[in-house]
Amino acid sequence: MRTPYLTSALGRQFVILIAGVLTVALLANAYFQYEREKTSAYNKLAEKGQSIGKLLASISIAPLLIYDTQTINEFAKNTSEQYGVIYTIYLDNEKNPLTTYFNHSIPAIEDSINKAQSADPYDVLTQLKHRQDILHQDFPIIFNQQILATLHIGFDKKPLLTEPQHNLEIYLGSSLLFGIFIGLTIYIGFIRKVSRPVMALRHSAKNIIHFNFNEKIELSGNNELTDLASTFNQMRISLKNAVESRDESLEEIENLNISLEDRVRERTNALEELNAQVTHQAMHDPLTGLANRVLIIERLNQAIDYAHRNNTRLAVFILDLNNFKEINDTLGHPEGDLILRQVAKRIPGALRGSDSVGRLGGDEFAVVLPDIDEKHALEVGEKIVQVMQPAFDLSSQTVNINASIGIALYPEHGEDQAALIRHADVAMYHSKRNSQMVSVYRADFDVHTPWRLALMADLKQGLENNELELHYQPQIDIKTGQVYGVEALLRWHHPAQGLIPPDHFINIAENSGLINLLTDWVITNALKQWKSWHDTGLTLDISINISARNISNPALPETIGSLLTEYQIIPEKIKLELTESTIMTNHDSALALMCHPKLKGIKYAIDDFGTGYSSLNYLRQLPVDEVKIDKSFIFDMDKNHGEKTIVQSIIDLTHNFGHIVVAEGVENIDVLNQLKQLGCDSAQGYYIAKPAPAMEIAEIIRQLNSTLNE
Amino acid sequence: MGNLIQSTAFSAKPLILGVFPRRNTKQTFRLFTPLAKFLSTTLNREVRLTTAKNFADFWEGVKTQRYDIVHFNQYHYIVAKELYGYEVILKNQEFGNSTVAGTITIRKDSGIRSIKDLKGKTILFGGGKRAMQSYISAKWLLQQGGLNDGDYIEKFAINPPNAIISTYLKQADAAGCGDVIIRLDTVKAHIDVSKMQYLARTEQLPHLPWAVKTSMDEVTRLKIQHSLNRLNKDPAGQAILDRAQLSALNLAVDSDYDGHRRIIRDVYGDDYGVEYLK
Numbered sequence: 011m012r013t014p015y016l017t018s019a020l021g022r023q024f025v026i027l028i029a030g031v032l033t034v035a036l037l038a039n040a041y042f043q044y045e046r047e048k049t050s051a052y053n054k055l056a057e058k059g060q061s062i063g064k065l066l067a068s069i070s071i072a073p074l075l076i077y078d079t080q081t082i083n084e085f086a087k088n089t090s091e092q093y094g095v096i097y098t099i100y101l102d103n104e105k106n107p108l109t110t111y112f113n114h115s116i117p118a119i120e121d122s123i124n125k126a127q128s129a130d131p132y133d134v135l136t137q138l139k140h141r142q143d144i145l146h147q148d149f150p151i152i153f154n155q156q157i158l159a160t161l162h163i164g165f166d167k168k169p170l171l172t173e174p175q176h177n178l179e180i181y182l183g184s185s186l187l188f189g190i191f192i193g194l195t196i197y198i199g200f201i202r203k204v205s206r207p208v209m210a211l212r213h214s215a216k217n218i219i220h221f222n223f224n225e226k227i228e229l230s231g232n233n234e235l236t237d238l239a240s241t242f243n244q245m246r247i248s249l250k251n252a253v254e255s256r257d258e259s260l261e262e263i264e265n266l267n268i269s270l271e272d273r274v275r276e277r278t279n280a281l282e283e284l285n286a287q288v289t290h291q292a293m294h295d296p297l298t299g300l301a302n303r304v305l306i307i308e309r310l311n312q313a314i315d316y317a318h319r320n321n322t323r324l325a326v327f328i329l330d331l332n333n334f335k336e337i338n339d340t341l342g343h344p345e346g347d348l349i350l351r352q353v354a355k356r357i358p359g360a361l362r363g364s365d366s367v368g369r370l371g372g373d374e375f376a377v378v379l380p381d382i383d384e385k386h387a388l389e390v391g392e393k394i395v396q397v398m399q400p401a402f403d404l405s406s407q408t409v410n411i412n413a414s415i416g417i418a419l420y421p422e423h424g425e426d427q428a429a430l431i432r433h434a435d436v437a438m439y440h441s442k443r444n445s446q447m448v449s450v451y452r453a454d455f456d457v458h459t460p461w462r463l464a465l466m467a468d469l470k471q472g473l474e475n476n477e478l479e480l481h482y483q484p485q486i487d488i489k490t491g492q493v494y495g496v497e498a499l500l501r502w503h504h505p506a507q508g509l510i511p512p513d514h515f516i517n518i519a520e521n522s523g524l525i526n527l528l529t530d531w532v533i534t535n536a537l538k539q540w541k542s543w544h545d546t547g548l549t550l551d552i553s554i555n556i557s558a559r560n561i562s563n564p565a566l567p568e569t570i571g572s573l574l575t576e577y578q579i580i581p582e583k584i585k586l587e588l589t590e591s592t593i594m595t596n597h598d599s600a601l602a603l604m605c606h607p608k609l610k611g612i613k614y615a616i617d618d619f620g621t622g623y624s625s626l627n628y629l630r631q632l633p634v635d636e637v638k639i640d641k642s643f644i645f646d647m648d649k650n651h652g653e654k655t656i657v658q659s660i661i662d663l664t665h666n667f668g669h670i671v672v673a674e675g676v677e678n679i680d681v682l683n684q685l686k687q688l689g690c691d692s693a694q695g696y697y698i699a700k701p702a703p704a705m706e707i708a709e710i711i712r713q714l715n716s717t718l719n720e
Numbered sequence: 721m722g723n724l725i726q727s728t729a730f731s732a733k734p735l736i737l738g739v740f741p742r743r744n745t746k747q748t749f750r751l752f753t754p755l756a757k758f759l760s761t762t763l764n765r766e767v768r769l770t771t772a773k774n775f776a777d778f779w780e781g782v783k784t785q786r787y788d789i790v791h792f793n794q795y796h797y798i799v800a801k802e803l804y805g806y807e808v809i810l811k812n813q814e815f816g817n818s819t820v821a822g823t824i825t826i827r828k829d830s831g832i833r834s835i836k837d838l839k840g841k842t843i844l845f846g847g848g849k850r851a852m853q854s855y856i857s858a859k860w861l862l863q864q865g866g867l868n869d870g871d872y873i874e875k876f877a878i879n880p881p882n883a884i885i886s887t888y889l890k891q892a893d894a895a896g897c898g899d900v901i902i903r904l905d906t907v908k909a910h911i912d913v914s915k916m917q918y919l920a921r922t923e924q925l926p927h928l929p930w931a932v933k934t935s936m937d938e939v940t941r942l943k944i945q946h947s948l949n950r951l952n953k954d955p956a957g958q959a960i961l962d963r964a965q966l967s968a969l970n971l972a973v974d975s976d977y978d979g980h981r982r983i984i985r986d987v988y989g990d991d992y993g994v995e996y997l998k
Contacts, residue, residue, distance in 0.1 A: 077844055077892070078878035079885040083910055106890045109910075 024200050028193045036185040043181055047174035052167070055094065055145055059165050062089060063149040067161050070100070070151050074108075074158045083109040089163065096144055096164040099131050100151075107131040108159055116166060118144060135162055143167050207235040211242055223250035284659050287652060291620060295369040296642045296653075297347055298354030304591065306368025306376045310427045313366075313380040317420050324420045325387035326427075327377035328434040329357070329394065329413045330442060334373035337409060343645075345404045346373075349411060352402050360393035372513055375413075376431065384419055384450055391415045391448035414442035418451045432521075466522045468504060469515050473524070473531055477503050480535050481701035484714055485551070485672060485694045488686045493711045495551025495585070497694060498536040499701045500528070516557065525559045530569055537584070539704050541577035548708055553585040553615060558592040561599045571608035581611025585636065589617045593632065604633050615672070620660060630667055636692075637664045641675020644695070648680040658688050665689065734766035735759070735940070738787030740778050740796060742928075745771055752791075754960045755948070759789075762947040763940065775850060782806070789932050789944060794852040794980040797929040799992050801974060805934040809945040811972035812927035814900060818970045819924035821899045822857020822983075824865075825884060826919045830893060835865020835920055842873040844892030846880025846901065849996040852980060854880045858896025860983045861920040881907045888916060922983065926976040930969065945971065 066085055073081040086098040090111035096119065100108035110131035112119045122137035123129070139146050145165040151158045207229050214227045223246050227239040293305040301309065310326060317324045331353065338346035350373060357367045357375060366378045379390060394415060401408040416437025424430040437451035472478055482496035502510040519525040533554055540552050560566055574581055586609075593600045593616060604614050615636035616629065620643050629637075639660055647653040657673070664671045673685050676695030685693055699710050737756050739748050748771045756769035770787070772778035781787050782800050790796075790806060800806040811818055824843070826832050832841070843862070846854030855876075862872065877883035880897035881904055887895040888911040899921055902913050930948070932941050951957030952968040961968060984992050 073878065076878040077875065077882050077886040079882045079889060079891070080906065080910065081878070081882075083885070102889075102891065104890070108886075108889050108891070 024205075025193070025197055028196055029189075032189040032193055036182070036189055040178055040181050040185060044174050044178040047177055048171060051170040051174060052145070055165050055167070055170055056147070059145060059147040059163060062092070062095075063147050063161055063163050066098075066163075067149040067151045070161065071153045071158065074151060075153060079108060085109075086111045094166050094169050096166050097135070097138065097162070098164075099135055099162040100159050101132060101135075101162065102159045103157055105132045113166075118166075138164055203231075203233070204235065207239060211235075211239060214242060214246065218246060218249060221253060223247070223253070280655075284655055287656060288659065291656060295354075296620075296640075298351050298369050300354045300375070301366060301368030303368065303370045303376075304594075306366060306370070306378060307427050307431075309366045309368075310376075310378045310430065313378050314420060314425070314427060314430075316380060318425075320381075322381045323383055325377075325379040325382050325384070325390075326418045326420070326430040326434045327375075327379070327387075327391060327394070328370075328416045328418075328431065328438040329375040329377065330438050331373040331411055331413050332442065333411060337411065338373075341404065348404050349373075349402050349409070353398070353413070356397040356400075357394055360390060360397045362390075365390075376434070384417075387417050387419065388448060388450065391417060395447040412447065414438050414446070415448045416441055416451060417448065423451045465515060466518050466524065469502070469519060469522075469524055469528070472502055472504065473527060477505065478528075478531060479503060479703065480532065480539065481703055482539075482552075482707050483694050483701040484699040484707070484711055485553070485692050486698055486714065488682070488690055488693050491715070493550070493714050494692070495553060495583075496707060497553040497587070497701075498532060498539075498555070500532055500555075501701075520557055520559045525557050526563050526565075529557060529560045529563075529566070533570060534573060537573045537577050537579055540579055540583065542704075543708070544579075546708070548711070549580075549583065550711075551583050551585055551613075553587050555587045555617065556592075558589075558596055561588065561592065561596055561603045567603065567606040567608040570612070574612075581609070582613060584611075585613040585615050587615045587617040587638065590619050593629075601632060620656070634667075634669055636670045636672055638672040638674050639690075641695070644673050644675040644681060644685075645677065648678065648684055654684060654688075657685070657690075661688050661690050732765045734768045735763065735788040736786055737767050737769045738778065738781050738790040738792075739769065739771045740790075740792035741772050741774060742793075745773060751964045754963045755951075758951070758957070758960050759944060759947065763943055765940075775848065779850075785933055785935075787933075788936060789930065791928065791930045793850070793928055794925070794977055795850050795856055795984060795992075797931055798977060798981050798984055799994055800931065801977075802992065803994070806931040807934050808929040808931045808972045808974055808977065809941060810930035810948055810969040811976065812930075812966055813968040813970050814927060814966060815903060816967050817900065817924075818927050818968075820853055820927050821924050822853040822861060822922040823895075823897060823899045824858055824861050824919040824921075825887065825895045825897060825902060825916055826893065827888060827890070828915050828917050832893065832919060835862055835867055838862070838865075838894055838919075839867060839871050840873075841893035842875055843894050843896055844875045844877050844883045844886050846877055846883035846895060846897035848876060849993065851880075852984075853898035854883065854896055854901075856984055856987050857898075857922045857925075860987050861896075861922060863986065865920060881910075884913075884916065885910050888912075894919060923979065925979045925983075926972060929972055929977065 066089055070082055070085060073079070073085070082100055086100060086109040089095055089098040090113060096113050096116050098109075098111045100110075102108055107130075112123075112131075112134070114120065118138065118141055119134075122134050122141070126133040126137045128134070138144060143166070145167055147163050147165070149161040149163070151161060210227050210229065214225060217223070217225050226246075227243055229236045229239045293302060294300060295302045300306075313324045316322070331349070334346060334349065337349065350369070353373075353375065354367075354369065357377065358365075361367060361377065361379070364380055368376050368378075370376050377390075377394070379387060382390070395412065398411070398413050401410050416434045416439065418424060418430045418434035418437060420430060423433045433451040437449045440451075441447060441449040479501045481499045481501050483499060484493045485495045485497060486493050500512050500516075502512075502515055504510050516525070516528075519528045536552050536554050540550065543550055556566075570584075573579070574584070586603075588600055603609070613635040614633060615638055616632075616634055617638050618640045619637045620640045637660070639657060643653050643657050643660070645653075647657050661671045670691045671689075672692040672694065673681075673690050674694055676682050676685065676693045677697045679697065681695075682693060682697060699714060702710055737752070737759065739752050741748065743751070749769060752769055756767045759767040767789070770781070772781065778792070779796070782790060782792070782796065782804055785804055785806075790800070792800070797806065797808055801808070814820075824835065824838070832838060843858070845851065845858060849855055862868075875892055877886055877895075880895075880901040883892070883895035883897045884901050884907050886892055899918065901907060902916055907913060932944060948969045949971055951961050987993065988996070
């Protein structure tokens with residue numbers, strides 16, 4: 011590609027620059043030369059004038075002394091005939107002219123004569139001396155220190171300029187030709203050596219801009235531009251390689267990005283789904299799908315706030331299935347769960363859309379009915395009774411089961427959720443004891459609850475009579491299959507009612523103040539047992555359940571600390587289990603307990619994890635070592651993919667926090683295998699071993715270690 | 721010493737023609753060389769033209785009678801006749817006149833009306849004290865007018881024209897010179913002579929004399945007198961005269977200069993002021 015010279019911006023600028031510089035330089039030089047020659051000519055003329063004048067003055071002395079005016083006149087005449095002399099005048103001291111010669115061919119003479127308006131040489135001389143184009147020189151003619159006369163000579167300056175002007179013209183002409191020659195030479199050289207290579211470089215650069223790397227710059231010669239072209243070619247090749255490499259990388263990145271986006275989208279969908287499930291599970295009973303204790307209590311609080319603001323009433327129902335325990339014990343938990351699910355489906359059928367129903371735990375349900383009075387509450391209670399009347403379908407049979415319902419009303423039976431629930435619970439027990447279906451709380455129910463009071467008294471008595479016993483359920487390391495610890499589980503051998511599960515008397519103990527005594531008994535015996543096993547060579551981790559009421563007991567750390575010392579127990583082998591709901595509702599106390607210096611080294615586990623509504627950040631703040639997944643998630647995880655996903659999520663999250671994960675309620679080999687696949691650390695459940703008395707544990711562990719390792 | 725024109729064609733002793741330094745040497749030779757050649761041809765005898773750089777040198781030649789033929793002014797002749805044996809044979813005719821008068825010349829605008837007005841003034845004489853017209857005659861006119869030495873300031877110009885010119889140029893109040901000077905072209909070329917006038921003038925007296933030694937043989941003297949007197953009779957001779965800036969050379973005798981003798985005596989006394997010729 012060739013750009014016409016004069017349309018090349020660079021070339022045009024270069025031409026202008028060269029022309030400008032040359033013009034200025036030549037003009038300046040010409041002017042300098044002209045001025046120099048003019049000055050030189052002027053000086054020469056002045057010297058010449060001085061020379062002539064002095065000589066003339068010198069030789070005029072004698073003629074003047076002898077009044078040889080003719081000679082003076084001859085001198086003046088001869089002087090005036092010299093080139094450039096305009097006038098020669100001798101004036102005596104009275105300004106009388108002795109001789110006068112004017113060159114009348116010079117216009118200045120006639121002009122001065124006209125201005126003088128006189129022929130008198132002195133007047134004309136006076137006019138002449140005003141003119142700048144004449145070099146005026148005066149020479150006094152002195153003899154014996156007396157001025158005889160004065161010689162005045164005028165020289166025309168104009169001829170001085172003739173030669174300098176002529177030289178100037180010659181110089182300008184030659185300089186112009188020289189400048190044109192030099193300018194053209196430099197310009198052509200510039201075009202050939204600079205502009206064309208630069209154009210070639212620009213053309214190549216444009217090609218590179220458009221990712222055309224195939225056109226090579228070829229310049230002849232050996233200079234900076236050819237070096238630049240060579241470097242440019244190397245850069246072009248490097249860029250070409252880099253672009254090709256980049257394109258390949260981009261393609262790979264694009265593919266990876268697409269793949270990553272697919273995976274992220276897939277993972278996001280899974281997480282969204284999982285989050286929805288976790289959220290739902292956190293707020294709902296996983297077995298029945300109803301609101302769990304936390305959610306129903308929250309809704310109750312909301313209803314209380316609403317009623318308080320709007321000066322309305324509300325009702326709380328506590329519903330407990332009659333004889334459910336027997337059915338559960340007889341037919342097994344799965345059958346009991348079937349009943350619970352069906353109950354959960356039937357209750358809403360008796361309620362309004364604004365009412366809420368939830369499962370508090372076991373076979374106990376709660377219903378919140380906003381803006382309702384006692385009459386209508388009883389009507390709803392009756393409706394629930396009615397929907398419970400049809401037989402419940404089990405896997406292989408049907409059963410009839412009814413419920414006892416207790417009702418507490420806001421605000422007359424309580425102004426907070428705890429009071430309302432407790433009073434509804436009292437009313438429910440009243441119904442149960444009196445074989446009534448529905449009872450509205452009355453104060454006399456609560457104070458005079460013979461069964462509860464009796465059970466409370468029995469429990470106190472049982473503590474004293476050693477009716478309580480600890481059973482231990484082994485926990486295994488899923489990876490190794492080895493038993494590493496046991497969970498201490500309280501059993502009450504009631505003299506009349508037989509073995510009473512903790513669910514039935516722990517609540518009474520908590521409400522009666524016996525819970526601290528009960529917990530002390532459990533801890534003391536568990537640690538003593540640990541010592542006993544340890545002494546026989548069996549060192550196990552022991553997990554001990556702590557009630558919500560215990561964590562606010564300031565004596566508990568002291569008690570545990572003393573026992574650790576007394577039995578020389580390794581603190582790290584002791585693990586205190588607090589339920590998720592306990593921790594959530596007593597966060598500060600739980601944290602204070604866990605951080606108590608007396609309990610240094612002791613480990614902590616979150617029990618029944620998944621049933622509460624705990625945030626991950628919330629749990630991260632606690633010095634927890636172990637998380638025990640609630641058995642409700644474990645039971646069906648081999649059949650229910652959703653349950654398995656939740657378990658997987660809990661395991662992953664827990665591991666992310668650095669905690670050990672324990673799965674409760676493992677009842678078959680499939681669940682155990684899946685837990686192993688999901689990376690669960692530990693497991694306990696009927697499939698591994700049922701809770702057993704301490705004396706049987708050593709044998710059970712031996713069998714387990716040998717069996718599970720096979 | 722003056723330059724000599726030598727010729728070996730003649731056997732007789734060369735005649736020396738001396739011309740007084742009225743003009744400079746070069747001009748003198750230029751003017752009178754043809755005349756000298758004419759005399760040589762006429763006399764068939766070498767005539768050597770000579771002059772001198774100044775009057776003193778020239779006068780030495782007169783005093784030693786080195787010149788056979790001599791052309792000088794009237795005062796020179798009177799003294800030479802008296803002391804050194806020279807006799808006048810011819811006299812100049814210039815501008816058609818064979819006489820000349822001494823003058824006191826002034827500017828017309830000078831305000832001077834008589835000789836007495838020159839008292840205390842500067843008189844510029846056209847020659848030295850041996851100059852007949854430019855000094856002796858002018859001084860005689862001043863004496864006749866009542867002004868004696870000390871009544872005026874004497875100044876001397878290099879020659880008579882310069883006396884006139886300088887007076888014109890106000891370098892002096894009056895000029896002393898011959899009446900013919902103001903008519904010279906050289907003067908007219910420099911000044912406006914119409915602005916000058918004679919304040920006083922002597923009678924007309926014979927012009928510059930040509931004299932020969934009294935010892936010269938009669939034939940030679942007559943040949944010289946006759947041939948020169950006849951120069952204006954033919955073109956060739958006229959050319960010689962023209963070259964010498966003369967109209968003619970008229971015959972003259974010693975008594976023609978008695979008027980001069982009287983004036984000289986009036987000015988210098990009976991000894992003719994010969995000390996001025998030393």
